[in-house]
Amino acid sequence: MSQTVAVENGDNGKGYGWMFRHKSVCYVILPEHVAGRHPRITLTSSAPALTGTGTVSKPFWEGIDLAIATVRGAIEERCSGTLSDLALTPVERASRTAQLERLTSAGEVMRDPITIDHFTYRTFTARRRQDGKAIRQGTSGAFAFVGNKPVGMAIKSPEDTTGLFIRSDEIHLNVNRYVNEIRAPRAVAADTVPSMPGALPLVLRRTSAPPINPQYAPENLLGAGPYVFDLSGRVTIEFDIPGEGVSVISRVLITAPSGGDYSLPHEIFVEVSPFPGGGRYFALGRFQMGFDGVLDTGRVASRNARRLRLTVLNAWSDGPVAIEEVRAF
Numbered sequence: 001m002s003q004t005v006a007v008e009n010g011d012n013g014k015g016y017g018w019m020f021r022h023k024s025v026c027y028v029i030l031p032e033h034v035a036g037r038h039p040r041i042t043l044t045s046s047a048p049a050l051t052g053t054g055t056v057s058k059p060f061w062e063g064i065d066l067a068i069a070t071v072r073g074a075i076e077e078r079c080s081g082t083l084s085d086l087a088l089t090p091v092e093r094a095s096r097t098a099q100l101e102r103l104t105s106a107g108e109v110m111r112d113p114i115t116i117d118h119f120t121y122r123t124f125t126a127r128r129r130q131d132g133k134a135i136r137q138g139t140s141g142a143f144a145f146v147g148n149k150p151v152g153m154a155i156k157s158p159e160d161t162t163g164l165f166i167r168s169d170e171i172h173l174n175v176n177r178y179v180n181e182i183r184a185p186r187a188v189a190a191d192t193v194p195s196m197p198g199a200l201p202l203v204l205r206r207t208s209a210p211p212i213n214p215q216y217a218p219e220n221l222l223g224a225g226p227y228v229f230d231l232s233g234r235v236t237i238e239f240d241i242p243g244e245g246v247s248v249i250s251r252v253l254i255t256a257p258s259g260g261d262y263s264l265p266h267e268i269f270v271e272v273s274p275f276p277g278g279g280r281y282f283a284l285g286r287f288q289m290g291f292d293g294v295l296d297t298g299r300v301a302s303r304n305a306r307r308l309r310l311t312v313l314n315a316w317s318d319g320p321v322a323i324e325e326v327r328a329f
Helices: 074-078 088-094 170-181 216-223
Strands: 004-009 012-021 025-030 039-043 051-057 067-072 097-103 109-119 125-130 144-148 149-156 162-168 203-207 225-227 235-240 247-249 252-255 264-271 284-286 294-296 302-305 307-315 319-325 325-328
Touching: 004 025, 004 097, 012 149, 025 170, 039 067, 051 074, 067 109, 088 149, 097 125, 097 149, 109 144, 109 235, 125 149, 162 170, 203 216, 216 225, 216 325, 235 325, 252 264, 264 302, 284 294, 307 319, 307 325
Parallel strands: none
Antiparallel strands: 004 012, 004 039, 012 025, 025 067, 039 051, 051 067, 097 109, 097 144, 109 125, 125 162, 144 149, 149 162, 203 235, 225 319, 235 307, 247 302, 252 294, 252 325, 264 284, 264 307
16 A cells, blocks of 8 residues: 655645654655645545645754654555665665656556666665656655665756655654654644544543642643643553443543643553452553644554553653643543
8 A cells, every 4th residue: 555645735835755654653754845834734645535634843954855744634544654664675775776656636656667876875866767857846755666665755856857865764764763762842733633522431540740730730631721740750640430330442542732831742551450449450552642742542452441541651852741631432
């Protein structure tokens, strides 16, 4: 299944990107200039077309035409690439032929043969193999493939017959560091929080970290306002699920206040217990919050539950951490 997506930015500029999933979050890699000036981009998959929204971050070193966006919406169903796909082998690095993958207006995948002319440490140039014509404008963000392996992303189509590409292993180096290190920017305001009726009732039982101020108490998790705390070691948050019988949990949604002054949780371990007094817990999994302030586990294997426990393992940046709402389904 193609991971190439069509991108449209807030100024009606167009290009492409490539999706991958990392620790339960779907991301898209694209050139910074395709992302544009605004924090939101629209994404469209190959046919049958699904759409989604990307929340853009530009955390990389000055001079690299690279951005990353957290993906939300129906298009997440197609997100099956992995970051390791960008880590090239010597065979792929040595190839001097590839195929440039793009999408037609109808969402059909098309691949044009290209010849790789010149490799540098971070980039390579390439031209269309059959006719030698220029790799046209609007190709930015499209990836060149050797077989099914993405080897580089188009970032520039000069006036002559060559296109300039960032090597996939250079992208992998920068993106891998970003998504695995706890040093991301504050959240961009999120407007893509899933609207899902039917949440289970939750009653806060306890937390292991006091709020930084009484107005940011953990009770806010079930009401208005955020719970804000200092993250020194791991912080646990436990909820009871009231009711006469045992409930079933198959999805958890956690949001953090976006556009504020607080850090976002990075990784959260989610567990449930079927026992009234807690005791033994069973893992739903370890999940990562996107830098848009949304952690959605998606549908996971259903578990009987009388208690829900969250363990905040780390945060995207330094300073007090905020969580706004927890919902279970």
